[in-house]
Amino acid sequence: MPGLGPIGRAALLLDFDGTLVEIAPRPDAVRVPPDLPGLLHRLSGALQGALAIVSGRPLRDLDQFLPVPLAMAGDHGASLRPEPGRPALDPDLPNPPAAWRARAAALVAAHPGALIEDKDHGFVVHYRQAPDLGPAAEALLASLVAEDAGAFTLLEARMAWEVKPRGASKGTATAALMGRPPFQGRVPVFIGDDVTDEEGMAVARRLGGFGFRLQDAFGTPAALRDWLASAVAPPFEPARPLATPPAPDGAGP
Numbered sequence: 625m626p627g628l629g630p631i632g633r634a635a636l637l638l639d640f641d642g643t644l645v646e647i648a649p650r651p652d653a654v655r656v657p658p659d660l661p662g663l664l665h666r667l668s669g670a671l672q673g674a675l676a677i678v679s680g681r682p683l684r685d686l687d688q689f690l691p692v693p694l695a696m697a698g699d700h701g702a703s704l705r706p707e708p709g710r711p712a713l714d715p716d717l718p719n720p721p722a723a724w725r726a727r728a729a730a731l732v733a734a735h736p737g738a739l740i741e742d743k744d745h746g747f748v749v750h751y752r753q754a755p756d757l758g759p760a761a762e763a764l765l766a767s768l769v770a771e772d773a774g775a776f777t778l779l780e781a782r783m784a785w786e787v788k789p790r791g792a793s794k795g796t797a798t799a800a801l802m803g804r805p806p807f808q809g810r811v812p813v814f815i816g817d818d819v820t821d822e823e824g825m826a827v828a829r830r831l832g833g834f835g836f837r838l839q840d841a842f843g844t845p846a847a848l849r850d851w852l853a854s855a856v857a858p859p860f861e862p863a864r865p866l867a868t869p870p871a872p873d874g875a876g877p
């Protein structure tokens with residue numbers, strides 16, 4: 625593998641939605657460019673495994689979208705799989721009361737286009753297709769979380785509000801990954817697009833690395849993908865094989 629230039633000593637911590645792939649109308653409608661899984665796998669190999677997807681998605685979604693062995697942190701840090709192929713380290717986190725989800729479901733049912741996404745330790749109300757629901761969703765979920773504010777928190781995402789346990793975040797996931805091989809000793813580079821990524825960026829900076837907001841540093845997910853591809857592209861055109869082998873002296877046509 626040729627040298628990776630300035631990112632050769634990095635540990636890459638990459639957000640998924642809105643960063644590696646463009647935002648879609650619904651969580652299940654994202655389009656993963658066909659060459660993205662292979663690109664991430666090659667890049668991970670070039671970084672000796674020090675590349676992780678750090679996402680709000682459950683690991684099962686990420687495995688479906690990116691079916692290659694990669695380190696991952698899912699559910700905003702609530703599920704951590706530092707080594708691909710090994711079981712995830714699931715911290716002991718609470719589940720919100722079923723009644724909270726039922727209240728949210730009733731609100732969503734009254735707003736066509738809105739939807740609930742279930743997570744292992746929480747749930748999300750998406751209002752991208754029902755924009756008027758935003759303030760009411762925030763108010764309801766904030767009032768539910770206030771019933772047990774020691775254990776749960778409300779997270780704002782892009783056109784969505786998420787109820788999640790307080791104990792995990794992209795910041796805790798970044799710190800946990802950077803504390804173990806193959807990430808340990810490398811320079812953390814966190815790239816994300818959303819407020820949910822800010823804790824990850826802050827921890828990366830605190831550890832002597834970088835936190836990049838996609839919109840400022842790259843512009844679009846496509847531009848980030850191009851940059852990642854250029855990092856593992858061969859630096860030179862490979863020598864072209866000769867079309868016909870040179871003829872031995874005196875034996876040519």
Ligand SMILES: O=P(O)(O)OC[C@H]1O[C@H](O[C@H]2O[C@H](CO)[C@@H](O)[C@H](O)[C@H]2O)[C@H](O)[C@@H](O)[C@@H]1O
Nearest residue numbers: 640641647648649650651679680681752782784
């Ligand atoms: O941490 P991420 O990988 O950025 O995940 C954050 C949330 O992304 C998903 O929702 C967002 O993307 C959807 C698909 O583009 C979009 O329809 C929605 O409006 C966005 O909020 C995902 O569904 C959530 O579970 C993630 O937490």
